[in-house]
Structure formats: C-alpha cells, structure tokens
Amino acid sequence: MKFMYFFDDKIKRHIMKGKKYCNPAETGNYECGISCIRQGDVNLWFYTKNGVTxxxxSGHLNYRGVEKNFQQIGINPEEIKHVFITHADVDHCGGIDTSGTNIYPNAQVYLGKAESAYLTGSIHRMTKLGVKIKNCVRIKEGYYAIDNNEKFDIGGIKIQSIPTPGHTLGHTCYIVDDKILFTGDCLAINEKGGYSFFDFFTQYPDMNKKSLVKLKALIDNSQHIQLEYVCTGHSGIRKYSDVIFAHIDESARFSKRKPFDDKAPYDAFIR
Structure with missing residues (x-):
C-alpha cells in the first residue's frame, strides 16, 4: 500500500482520535439542492438543479459501502457528468484514482492546474520528520486543468472556480449559483467561526491565510454573490454568516486537551 493511503487508512484514525478536529455532515439530502456522502472524517458533495447533478x-479510494450511500441520497453516480475536485489529496481525490474503482466513471474531472504536479509526482506533498512525502493519487488523462478564476455553466448551473493555494498549491474553491461555497480544506470551522485549516495537514499555512483573505474580499465585494451555505471538507455544512471568516488569520489547532470542536465526534472513523 502506498504511504499516503496507508497513513489515511491505518494511521490517521489512531493519532486523531479524541482530538475532535472534524465534524463532517452525515450522509443525506440538505436544503438548496445540496447532498453529501460522509466517509469517516470527510464529505463529498453534490448539487442538483433541474435534473442536473x-x-x-470524490472521497477515499475504494470506500466500502459507497454504493449504498448513493442509493440513500437518490443519486446515480454513473449519471454524474462533471466532478470538481478541490485538491488532489487521497481523501478528496481517491475516489477517482486509477488504482481503484472510479466512482464517477462517466464524469469530466476539473481541478486546479497546479495540482497536476502532485499527480505526476514531480513535487512532494508534505515534509514530516525531514522526509519529503509525495502524493500517490493518479487519475486518468483528459482532466481539465483550471487556470485561475474560470467560470463554467453546466446545464444551467453556474460554477465559479477560485484559486486558494496553501493547503496545496492548486487548491481550488467553488462558488455555485452565487449561493453555495465549497471550500475543500482551506477552512476549518467550529462554534466560534472559521479558521485557516490545520497546519499539520497544510503545506503552506501562510499562503493559505492569504488565500482566505482574498476569498473573503471577493465575496464581500461581489454584487452577485449572496452566499447561503458553506460546504467544507471536514467541518460539514454551515449557514453562511460573518463568522465563517472570523479567524482566518489564525490556524485551527487540535489536541486531546483542547479539541478544536467540542461538538465533533470523538472518533470520526467509527462506522
């Protein structure tokens, strides 16, 4: 097993137990056409309008029970034609890794252009104990590499891509129909509001903070964007308010003595 997958599947659940760092939304259908599947500590998200999803x-590699999860939310993954990846980490991009079963076999994949370097192994993803560790995800050729703030129209659904480098170099947020923000792993949110994502998992924390400042400014200064919901990688779904960006100059922190989110599960990986 490749190291990043081994860490994600075997090690992470043990070292993170009791630190209450994540509070993902449960699998289900929510307001505003939003649905999600929970896979342990992470969410993968869906948006449906006028019959288009x-x-x-894409979540984890070969996640057990994902077929039942799709049945639960009433979505056929083979009918999904477009999947927008926030970043290429194993818990967000593993579901379309060529070494496993592609949960969206008929979908065009979109992701930030700078993520390509992780997918080819030309740069490392993180350094721990002096060891440079590369991402092991590989996806099929033909994906669309998003360059800066591109906009898309998918069957009447408007998607605005927003580069938010820091967690990874090509990390990208998406604003859908001017009302839903999908943040991936740039934000961690608890009852006090939003913080820059945990330094332990973020490759360039200072860069991430600067990206969040720019993201907030874009939202605040837009005449069209009127956010209603924020859908995160690990903090679930939140109604949008001023607290979402309240602490973006600080990195979120976790420990057993000082959990990040008191409402979060003690062990996010219990199924």
Missing part, C-alpha cells in the same frame, strides 16, 4: 470531490 454536479459533484465536488
């Missing part, structure tokens, strides 16, 4: 992220 787009996906945001």
């Amino acid at each position: 787009i996906a945001v992220d």
Whole structure:
C-alpha cells in the first residue's frame, strides 16, 4: 500500500482520535439542492438543479459501502457528468484514482492546474520528520486543468472556480449559483467561526491565510454573490454568516486537551 493511503487508512484514525478536529455532515439530502456522502472524517458533495447533478470531490479510494450511500441520497453516480475536485489529496481525490474503482466513471474531472504536479509526482506533498512525502493519487488523462478564476455553466448551473493555494498549491474553491461555497480544506470551522485549516495537514499555512483573505474580499465585494451555505471538507455544512471568516488569520489547532470542536465526534472513523 502506498504511504499516503496507508497513513489515511491505518494511521490517521489512531493519532486523531479524541482530538475532535472534524465534524463532517452525515450522509443525506440538505436544503438548496445540496447532498453529501460522509466517509469517516470527510464529505463529498453534490448539487442538483433541474435534473442536473454536479459533484465536488470524490472521497477515499475504494470506500466500502459507497454504493449504498448513493442509493440513500437518490443519486446515480454513473449519471454524474462533471466532478470538481478541490485538491488532489487521497481523501478528496481517491475516489477517482486509477488504482481503484472510479466512482464517477462517466464524469469530466476539473481541478486546479497546479495540482497536476502532485499527480505526476514531480513535487512532494508534505515534509514530516525531514522526509519529503509525495502524493500517490493518479487519475486518468483528459482532466481539465483550471487556470485561475474560470467560470463554467453546466446545464444551467453556474460554477465559479477560485484559486486558494496553501493547503496545496492548486487548491481550488467553488462558488455555485452565487449561493453555495465549497471550500475543500482551506477552512476549518467550529462554534466560534472559521479558521485557516490545520497546519499539520497544510503545506503552506501562510499562503493559505492569504488565500482566505482574498476569498473573503471577493465575496464581500461581489454584487452577485449572496452566499447561503458553506460546504467544507471536514467541518460539514454551515449557514453562511460573518463568522465563517472570523479567524482566518489564525490556524485551527487540535489536541486531546483542547479539541478544536467540542461538538465533533470523538472518533470520526467509527462506522
């Protein structure tokens, strides 16, 4: 097993137990055409309008029971034609890795252009104990590499891509129909509001903070964007308010003595 998958599947659940760092939404259908599947500590998201469904992220590699999850939310993954990836980490992009079963076999994949370097192994993803560790996800050729703030129209669904480098170099957020923000792993949110995502998992924390400042400014200064919901990678779904960006100059922190989110599960990986 490749190291990043081994860490994600075997090690992470043990070292993160009791630190309450994540509070993902439960699998189900929510307001505003939003649905999600929970896979342990992470969510993959869906948005449906007028019979068209787009996906945001793909979750873990070969996650057991995902077929039942799709049945639960009433979505046929083979009918999804477009999936927007926030970043290429194993818990967000593993579901379309060529070494496993592609949960969206008929979908065009979109992701930030700078993520390509992780997918080819030309740059490392993180350094731990002096060891440079590369991402092991590989996806099929033909994906669309998003360059800066591109906009898309998928069957009447408007998607605005927003580069938010820091967690990874090509990390990208998406604003859908001017009302839903999909944040991937740039934000961690608890009852006090939003923080820059945990340094332990973020490759360039200072860069991430600067990206969040720009993201907030874009939203605040737009005449069209009127956010209603924020859908995160690990903090679930939140109604949009001023607290979402309240602490973006600080990195979220976790420990057993000081959990990040008191409402989060003690062990996010219990199924």
